[in-house]
Amino acid sequence: MTDHFISIESIAKRYPAPKGLTTIFENLWLGVNRGEFVCVIGHSGCGKTTVLNILAGLDAPTEGAVIVDGQAIEGPSLDRAVIFQGHSLLPWRTVLGNVAYAVTSKWRKWSSAEVNKHAQKFIDLVGLTGSEHKRPSELSGGMKQRVGIARALSIEPKILLMDEPFSALDALTRGTLQDEVRRICQETGQTVFMITHDVDEAIYLADKIVLMTNGPGAVLAEIVENPLPKERNRTEFHKHPLYYAVRNHIIDFLIARSRTFTKETPDFDPRQVPLIRPGAVEPQVVAASDAAKPRAANG
Numbered sequence: 001m002t003d004h005f006i007s008i009e010s011i012a013k014r015y016p017a018p019k020g021l022t023t024i025f026e027n028l029w030l031g032v033n034r035g036e037f038v039c040v041i042g043h044s045g046c047g048k049t050t051v052l053n054i055l056a057g058l059d060a061p062t063e064g065a066v067i068v069d070g071q072a073i074e075g076p077s078l079d080r081a082v083i084f085q086g087h088s089l090l091p092w093r094t095v096l097g098n099v100a101y102a103v104t105s106k107w108r109k110w111s112s113a114e115v116n117k118h119a120q121k122f123i124d125l126v127g128l129t130g131s132e133h134k135r136p137s138e139l140s141g142g143m144k145q146r147v148g149i150a151r152a153l154s155i156e157p158k159i160l161l162m163d164e165p166f167s168a169l170d171a172l173t174r175g176t177l178q179d180e181v182r183r184i185c186q187e188t189g190q191t192v193f194m195i196t197h198d199v200d201e202a203i204y205l206a207d208k209i210v211l212m213t214n215g216p217g218a219v220l221a222e223i224v225e226n227p228l229p230k231e232r233n234r235t236e237f238h239k240h241p242l243y244y245a246v247r248n249h250i251i252d253f254l255i256a257r258s259r260t261f262t263k264e265t266p267d268f269d270p271r272q273v274p275l276i277r278p279g280a281v282e283p284q285v286v287a288a289s290d291a292a293k294p295r296a297a298n299g
């Protein structure tokens with residue numbers, strides 16, 4: 001596990017409960033390679049946000065550790081940027097001011113000209129050129145989220161952490177922002193850990209999709225390797241011959257297996273989470289077609 005860029009090693013989260021402790025999840029092991037885009041899918045309450053907060057250093061595991069680039073996480077760091085569902089922008093600062101604030105926190109000795117130039121690069125990257133001097137109250141939800149993305153990327157983090165970043169947006173804006181995040185992450189080789197409830201979003205964006213069982217006592221059940229080519233097109237990716245194989249595999253897990261997985265897989269070794277690559281099932285002849293049947297005699 002230690003060869004991975006991100007190494008989640010046997011983490012558990014437990015909270016005090018009336019009768020002892022409630023285990024939200026335990027024995028979570030996961031390795032993420034540098035430059036990989038990983039999405040986590042699981043039912044509400046299984047602990048996805050808790051895992052992301054642990055990666056961000058905003059929360060600590062009850063047991064276990066997370067190692068990033070050889071160093072154990074011990075708190076928040078500018079090496080790890082988070083994009084939440086809400087935008088959490090500073091309302092009194094402009095678009096440029098919000099992004100520049102993050103840039104200054106990373107490069108404290110930069111002159112304001114250097115800071116603004118760097119911030120502008122990321123404002124341009126997310127398509128907000130011309131809106132630099134607007135305040136958050138003057139922006140649409142999609143534009144605010146773009147500022148959040150620009151701000152997160154501007155500190156050039158080792159890891160980008162995203163918690164349902166597009167879920168509050170209308171379908172059109174969501175699609176555009178997914179395209180942009182995908183393009184930027186591919187161009188920059190960004191390592192991403194993202195939570196989503198949207199199976200198609202995961203298939204469009206991710207290299208690997210991690211399936212988490214229901215809590216309490218959730219575990220990572222499978223890592224689904226996305227068989228779609230890295231070069232994907234929003235309007236075409238659902239026509240790929242393996243698209244339905246991946247989609248059905250994930251949906252089947254969420255509907256039929258996520259609740260009963262632990263009980264039905266007693267020998268499951270959480271250190272060896274299976275890597276699954278859904279493939280095409282060979283078409284089978286199920287019956288002779290009607291066309292070959294002899295016609296009934298007329299009259």
Ligand SMILES: Nc1ncnc2c1ncn2[C@@H]1O[C@H](COP(=O)(O)OP(=O)(O)OP(=O)(O)O)[C@@H](O)[C@H]1O
Pocket residue numbers: 015024042043044045046047048049050051215
């Ligand atoms: N401070 C706390 N004390 C007790 N239980 C908590 C606390 N914080 C979170 N939990 C519980 O931990 C569980 C996991 O929460 P978490 O937000 O990580 O789930 P999630 O999978 O991200 O859910 P969703 O998909 O709905 O966002 C939930 O059952 C939640 O009630």
